[in-house]
Each structure stands twice: as structure tokens, then as C-alpha cells.
Amino acid sequence: MPRIDFAHLPDDARVWVFGASHPISADGETDLLTSVDAWLDQWAAHGTPLTCARDWTHGRFLAIGVDQRSAGASGCSIDALFRVLQQVQGTLGTSFLGGGLVFFRNDEGQLTCADRAAFAVTPGLGAHTLVYDTAVTTAAAYRSRFELPLGESWHAALRPTG
Numbered sequence: 001m002p003r004i005d006f007a008h009l010p011d012d013a014r015v016w017v018f019g020a021s022h023p024i025s026a027d028g029e030t031d032l033l034t035s036v037d038a039w040l041d042q043w044a045a046h047g048t049p050l051t052c053a054r055d056w057t058h059g060r061f062l063a064i065g066v067d068q069r070s071a072g073a074s075g076c077s078i079d080a081l082f083r084v085l086q087q088v089q090g091t092l093g094t095s096f097l098g099g100g101l102v103f104f105r106n107d108e109g110q111l112t113c114a115d116r117a118a119f120a121v122t123p124g125l126g127a128h129t130l131v132y133d134t135a136v137t138t139a140a141a142y143r144s145r146f147e148l149p150l151g152e153s154w155h156a157a158l159r160p161t162g
Contacts, residue, residue, distance in 0.1 A: 002041075002051070003040045003043075003053060004053050004067075005053060006053040006055040006063065006065060006139075009053050009065045009067055010067055010069065010139065011138065011139050011140035011143075012069075012139070013065045013066060013067045013139040014066045014068055014137065014138065015065045015066075015136060015138055015139050015141070015142045016063070016064050016081070016137075017062070017063045017133075017134040017135075017136060017146065018061070018062045018063075018096035018097070018134070019060055019096070019101060019132065019134045020059075020060045020061070020062075020089075020092070020094040020096055021095040021101060021113060022095075023060065023094075024060070024093075024094055028091075028092045028093070029056065029059065031092070032056075032062070032088055032092060033054075033056055035084065035087075035088045036062065036064075036088070037054070039081075039084045043077065043081070044077065045077040046077075050066050050067075050077070051066065051067040051070055052064065053065045055142075058111055058132075060111055061103075061132065061146075062085075062096065063142055065142075082097060085097060100115055100116060101113040101114065101115060102114055102115070102119040102131065102155060102158065103131065103134065104119065104122075104125065104129055104131045104150070105130040105131075106124065106125075107123070107124030107129075111132075116158055119155075119158055119159075120158050120159055121160075125159065126150065126151075127149060127150055127151030127156075128151065129150040130148070130149060130150070131147075131148060131150050131155040132146060132147055133146055133153060133154070133155070
């Protein structure tokens with residue numbers, strides 16, 4: 001199956017969201033998306049081509065989706081996706097696979113990230129601060145809950161109440 005436009009994935013499609021720990025240059029974005037697209041065009045699970053898509057947003061987030069109705073991504077095929085990202089991140093000066101980062105807009109409106117402990121004590125954040133949930137797992141959740149005000153997200157539990 002071909003790579004399709006992300007908007008055409010069904011709501012129940014499996015999604016992985018990878019956040020870049022550091023901003024990527026325009027040339028870096030081009031290199032990243034060229035590499036990812038070439039890999040997705042041949043992505044298969046046990047020899048069966050996968051219907052898949054990707055979305056690149058805010059210059060920091062790569063979402064990969066698979067329509068599992070015809071064939072689902074297997075453990076080996078998912079590992080291969082992670083290997084591709086591991087290879088390409090080395091040339092970009094960022095990490096997509098570090099995990100444990102919270103992405104948010106700081107009080108100046110800049111997209112940034114911090115580990116959970118630093119996020120918990122970051123000054124200037126409030127209920128309306130935008131946060132990004134890289135833990136969403138379906139296309140529906142990505143479309144509706146990926147970017148939310150802090151007060152409406154699980155991220156609020158990371159902040160002390162006071």
C-alpha cells in the first residue's frame with residue numbers, strides 16, 4: 001500500500017509522535033522528511049506493505065501513522081522505524097528518541113521542552129499554557145488532543161498545586 005496523506009488515516013490508525021529535543025534547520029527538516037518519506041514508501045510488516053502516513057508540525061514533531069485495517073505494524077517493523085529515526089537524528093543535532101521530555105510553549109510563546117522535573121518548576125506556566133502530548137496513540141487523539149492548554153491535559157499533574 002502506498003504512503004498516504006495523514007489526513008486520510010482513519011481515526012483508529014496507530015500513531016507514534018516523536019518530538020525533536022532541539023529545533024531543526026530548514027535544510028535539516030528537508031533531509032529528515034526526505035529520509036522518512038523514502039523509508040515509509042517501502043515500510044512493510046512481514047513482507048506486507050503498510051498503509052502509512054506522516055505529519056510534520058511546529059518544526060519539532062514528527063507523527064507516523066499506520067492504518068492497521070489491512071496490515072498492522074509488527075514489532076520488527078516498528079523497531080525498523082526507530083532505527084531510521086536513530087540514524088537520521090545523528091545528522092540533525094537533535095534527538096527524537098530520548099523520551100521523558102515535556103513539550104510546551106514558554107511564557108514568551110516559544111516551543112521548548114524540558115524533562116518532567118524541570119517542567120514541574122518552570123516559572124510562568126499556567127492553565128492556558130499550550131502543551132503537546134507525544135504519548136497519543138491514535139490518529140483521532142493526535143487530531144483532537146495533541147495540542148492542549150495545560151489545564152486540560154495530563155501534564156497538569158506534573159505541576160505542583162498551590
